[in-house]
Amino acid sequence: MSRLRHLLGIAELSREEILKILETAQKFREVLDRPIPVVPALRGKTIALLFFEPSTRTATSFNLAASRLSAQCVNFAVALSSVKKGETLLDTARNIEAMRVDGLVIRHAFAGAAHFLAQRLKAFVVNAGDGCHEHPTQALLDAFTLREHFGTLEGKRVLIVGDIAHSRVARSNILCFNKLGAKVAVCGPATLLPPYVEELGCEVFYRLDRILYEVDVVSMLRVQAERIGASLFPSLREYRQLYGLTRERLAKLDPKVVITHPGPVNWGVELDYDVSDLPQTLIMNQVKNGVAVRMAVLFLLAGGQEGAE
């Protein structure tokens, strides 16, 4: 297995590469439980976070991951306004190149932004979400969390519910879970499912109740109110009735079925608040594991020394 150069998407990763990242993450997961959760693995390395879109969880998670590997982490504070002033992504890339950072974590509103930088920079590039395309570290941390719970994803049935069309998390998850041997289904109204979605490697359901009680994992996506303006669905009320994991549906759900969500959650829309306290809700585990997975990604890309973890 050749060394990873960038992490642009799950599409570019083999099953072996995914497993390598997850196994490395396991070691870092143990580090995080130590009294002082820091290792010197990337001492002297510099990682820049370049977030063109607001993010709490992902930016903080990468920032902590870098710090816990003893790397320096800098934030390029990029507001979309500076783009409007004429700072292009290419100029930004050249500036970063000039400052000689080792690696770059980018989030951007447009698909392909991470690929764009990777084609032009010597530094390694981690895609922290590009438009509606991919969010590979989210898929990896989801896979990590599910493997932690079940031991394996082989043969597990995973249902992803909601706005698949606009979700980079869904695309990365479908690819990742398939590569790890799970069976994936998606559910939502046809307006929120992209054309040829089944060819991404999933079964398609329009009615939640047809599939909800058949699966091992229910992954709920955040539904965005702005899609109402585009007539993709008429109201949050109707969405909740059709696709929300409501108290009534929860009552019928086997407690062995686990519930995930990439966050931030719209409580009362895709998930009723009752879900938050349930032991089978893994949302906080996802967040915790996110740091370990991102440590593994940065470590492998920055060429950290084996054993230094």
Next chain:
Amino acid sequence: MSPKRLLFSGGTVIDPVAGKARRQDVLVENGMVVEIGRVGAVGAGGERVDCRGKFLSPGFIDLHCHLREPGEEHKETIETGTRAALAGGWTQVCAMGNTNPPIDSEALVRFVLTRAREAGLARVHPVGCCTKGRQGKELAELAGMKAAGAVAVSDDGSWISDGELMRRVLEYAKTFDLLVMSHCEVPELAAGSANEGLVATQLGIAGTSFVAETAAAARDILLAELTRSRIHICHVSCAATVELLRWAKGRKIPVTADTCPHYITLTEDGVRGFDTNYKVNPPLRTEQDRRAVIAGLADGTIDCLATDHAPHAQEEKEVEFDLAPPGMIGFETAFSLGYEQLVLKKVLSLVEFISRLTVVPARIIGLEPPRIALGQEANLVVIDPDAKWTFTREAILSRSRNTPFLGRTMRGRVVATLLGTQLWTPANH
């Protein structure tokens, strides 16, 4: 500039009007064809162009290109564009009017013609706008533009959404026997950056389905039938539009159509990797569409090949995929790409292919079909059918370099173009 006397000797001269090809020498003096047949010597001060194993064709006519002047001279000028055109064998090009300002008046048509005359390279036939300011709101002065030299009108780049207005455009244009060209795309259905399909879904890019094109073409074709006006459908990209055209021609609706080299060469797979040079409008479609478009050319449903040469500056194209303007340059690669897909793959004979680049587009815009004939101005292209050549960045004559064909090795090449006394060869540019 060419020498005073030029003898093209030993080549096969294609006459696309008669549909024939014959071994003939062609002697040109001061930009005029003075002898055809067996010419012994070029005479003192003359030069011989060895055309053995090569074909001579009349210069090609491009129904659709963007020369960007006035307003966007950083992308292309009439001079740089018409030089690139000559290098590709295009001696006459129809320049779309979506410049800044748009070509919507007699004065602006005259401006384009003046600049083309000053450049003195390929001939430019302006395409004026159908509506004032290309805004799709009010009829422009079509008669004045026609009188000034516009060969057609189009709001290219923008479809005229208002069906009543499009009806009036067709009727008014018909009054002056002026061709209307339509860039068919229902705007509400065309918000994407790539073809709607698996590739766009995988890349997370918003897609534009073929319906945007075919639905628009259907309305325009029906309006042409209703008004008995001629309509030309630009850059056909999908199977459904080909079927629609076949139906329309079967009904004897006065419709013609073109497609571009990229729609018969590339598919949506090109956009994987997010290379904005593959972003065009309409978008590159599926393999099935590509084959259907070729079949449309084969049976004449699609009349001819146009370049849709659309230069954009590097800084405009080297951005996020969704932000990049659509379009690719095409003059310098169009012949070879068409030759590969149509002639080498035996879809069309060479003579038939040449007629689709010459006689057919000439008839669509009402020009005299070009021929290599005694007493005529020299307007010819030398084609080397066996040439194998690689398109390189350094060789590009267009001011812009937005093309996905860089580094591509192609078969068949234009090795000389002569228009009057303007001679282009790869060696002399």
